[in-house]
Amino acid sequence: MIAAIVMSFAPVALAQGVPSGRQEIDWNASPYKWRPQGSGGGSRPDDKGPPLRQVTDEEMAPRDWRQVDLNWTDLRGRDLGGGDYSSRSFRGADLSGADLSGANLERADFTGAKFVGATLHSANMERADLTVANLTDANLTGAGLEDADLHFATLTNATLRSADLHRAMLGIANLTGADLTGADLYGAYIGGARLGRAQLHRANLTNADLTAANLSDANLTGADLTGANLVAWVGLQVANLTRANLTDANLTRANLTDANLTDANLTGANLTDANLTGANLTGANLTGANLTGVKGYSPERDKD
Secondary structure, eight states, rough: OOOHHHHHHHHHHHSSSSSGGGGGOOOGSSSOBBBSSSSSSSBTTTTTOOOOOEETTTTTTTTTGGGGGOOTEEEEBBBTOOOOEEEEEEOTTTTTBBTTTBBOOOOBOOOOOOOTTOOOOOOOOOBBOOTBBBOTTBHHHHBBBBBBBTTTOOOOBBBBBOOOOOBBTTOOOTTTTBTTTTOTTTTTTTOBOOOOOBTTTTOOOTBBBBTOOOOOOOOTOOBBOOTOOOOOOOTTOOOTTOBBBBBOOOOOOOOOOOOOOOOBOOTOOOOOOBOOOOOOTTOOBOOTOOOOTTOOOOHHHHHH
């Protein structure tokens, strides 16, 4: 139900937003009525919710933990590695600094939870609900996040190297400075997300929807963006797209000012009304690309 609400809300937020993914969101008007803390994302509802409850070691014992209410609990620094917490609810819980390496968190509800500096290496988070969660500086290397809901989540400087984000929902998430090297984002929804300075080297973004996302100064060297949707003023200013595969990608009205597209494959790409001012297209393949209304580029320029 939450995912359905978010998907219906996201286009409204994008339509009212600022180009290049810098949306101004009226959080009070959102279906969640969650207010973000700090720079993007949030871990408390407007009424701040109940105070966090301490959980004793006895409550977390293997034979007893399934009977424990884990919503709004203080689990900071806990060692929960390898545990099975599938389908459990951790709404509003604080797991900052906790170790959840290899834990089974499939379909768990972490709405508004806090994971600042937490370790989630190789954790199974398939279909988990991480709406509005704060994962700043979290380590999610090799984590499985297929079909996970990360709308409005904060992943600033998080490590998601080789993470599986197949069809994950990252609408309006904050991934500024995140490391997604080798991550699999096939078919992911990343509309309106902030990915400035993000590391996406050799990431798989095939058929991903990045409508109105901000990828300024991001590293997309060798990334696969085949069939990706990068329309509506996607910000790719100063982005490094060296050897990136943009075959059949939709870059209508994309801002590629000063981007590095050296040896990029743009075969069949739609660049209608895109801005290529100052972009480096040395060795780029533009066979069959639609260059209608492109700014700052002409085929004659490359012949000089």
